Amino acid sequence: MIRRRYRALLATFAAALTVAGCAAVPTETQPKAVPQERVAPQTQEIPEPASGLDPLSVVREFVRASVQPTNDHAASRAYLSPAGRKQWRPDQTVTVIQDEFGTVYAPDKDQPQNETERVVTLRGAQVGRLGQDSSFIPSDEPVSEPVRVKLQRDGQWRIVDPPDSIMITETDFGEAYFRVPVYFFGPDSTALVPDLRYVVARPQSGLPARVVDLLLAGPSNALTGAVRNPLDSASLESNVTGTNDGALVVPLSGVAEQSQQDKKLMAAQMVRSLQHVTTSRIRLLSDGTALVSGQSEWRPSDLPAYEAVSSPNSELPGLMTVGGLVRSLGSGAPIDGPVGAGAVDVRSAAQSINGQQLAIVENTRGGVRLRVGDYGTEGQVVDYPAKNMTRPTWLPPTSNGGKSGELWTVVDGEQVVRVQQAPNGQWIPQRVNASELAAVGAITGLRLSRDGTRVAMIVGGQLVVASVVRAPDGTSVSLRAPRILKGDQLDSVVDVDWINQDTLIVASSSERIPVARVPVDGLGLDQFNSSNLTPPMRAITAAPGRPIVVADASGLWTANDVGAVWRPHPQTLPAAEPFYPG
Incomplete structure (x- = not known):
């Protein structure tokens, strides 16, 4: 009874279960956490599905193939009909489900009369979802997704009505996404506050750029209003790049008029957030010059002990x-x-x-x-x-x-x-x-x-x-x-x-x-x-x-x-x- 009352009163509440799984999301459709991609698109060859799969197996393999995000979910699209491959536009929601999920035929009353079409129900337990702010939102809602499958002219069953969102199991989510805390400040103190977010893990070389994008986008929805963000007016003047001498350059704009103290807080946000994805020196620039006068490059050891308070x-x-x-x-x-x-x-x-x-x-x-x-x-x-x-x-x-x-x-x-x-x-x-x-x-x-x-x-x-x-x-x-x-x-x-x-x-x-x-x-x-x-x-x-x-x-x-x-x-x-x- 308590759990029902929670659902009724708090739509954002959720109870997360221990789970794992099989799917990932491409850089094109992941939450806005990663609008900035610094590498050429991956073009690995996508194998065709095995021949002779029954409708239940087609839906199951479709979910498992979602672990490969390359080429706009080409691996998952391979299980769609030719028209479905062109028309499918999954939304920005990534639903994380348990490793153990099922595919069963829908009841007879829900089946099409045409025997060349079948409705398969994808069933499982939801762990949560990745929000558009790239934060994880726990949920215990059951998954029961009808998926229409049709026999094609070549004798293969293919999906004609795929789910609107990407389904991924927890194990594969852990492999496809990297959890990183991005940092803001307490409203009335210099206490650094971690905000847990998730970015696509591969290619690894793009992680620093994706983390910078997250930081500049501001705190997650859950922490909005609870933290202070000195980087609120900042944007990127150009791409985050590495240099031949081993530094990572973060070229900011929009912060030149900020106080020296606020610029030091910005440096702390950047350096502490990036320390989880790079060991490079961080070169922080503001309109082409050092963000903080007298110091252009930073390591975590250069920061004051903000945790002391x-x-x-x-x-x-x-x-x-x-x-x-x-x-x-x-x-x-x-x-x-x-x-x-x-x-x-x-x-x-x-x-x-x-x-x-x-x-x-x-x-x-x-x-x-x-x-x-x-x-x-x-x-x-x-x-x-x-x-x-x-x-x-x-x-x-x-x-x-x-x-x-x-x-x-x-x-x-x-x-x-x-x-x-x-x-x-x-x-x-x-x-x-x-x-x-x-x-x-x-x-x-x-x-x-x-x-x-x-x-x-x-x-x-x-x-x-x-x-x-x-x-x-x-x-x-x-x-x-x-x-x-x-x-x-x-x-x-x-x-x-x-x-x-x-x-x-x-x-x-x-x-x-x-x-x-x-x-x-x-x-x-x-x-x-x-x-x-x-x-x-x-x-x-x-x-x-x-x-x-x-x-x-x-x-x-x-x-x-x-x-x-x-x-x-x-x-x-x-x-x-x-x-x-x-």
């Missing part, structure tokens, strides 16, 4: 709540101050990214209340009565060394609340517009990404990701483009955290998948080794460069990666719930 300091060991107290994950001892001494009955807590602040959900006689303040103090009581609140989560500070001015929680399972610090120092609650989640289910967990542009939520036991869109005047905030990730596999999630800015770690009460890692777009799931764990899981925490810590029925366990055996945490305590800053 969104990454916990390595000297902060993390904390845990247990028995109403906040303790150190490093030593196991109660922290200094009232919340470590028992003056406050702590239900849950969150430490700010730089460690300077602490937010606490405190048990009271009538329910709970929120306290916010500097680390080591009991904090200021926030006036927002509630029966329940999710563990708080902090927005990053606007600069290195500064304090955060905002944190979030969910009140009574339905009210997403952000708490801001006013100029007079008071912490003031304000509702977040979460109307796209209305009536879907109780929100039992929420974690802001450490760059502040996304939220990961537990809604009705499922993992949901949405973008955080702020009004230009800062007066209101909305959750936008919510999507279910891996809904058919993760239906009993109890906790979630961000391993990094584009990857989540989840703990569930399921014995089948107690701990899993999921990319933020939902394409893929890595299940952790469950050895030593005692379901159900209760809590989990993660952070860049940190061991994952999970709380199960017996205590705390830690592991560094998928496949590693969980080891007892040195400071394990029954009923402890761990958390890293953020």
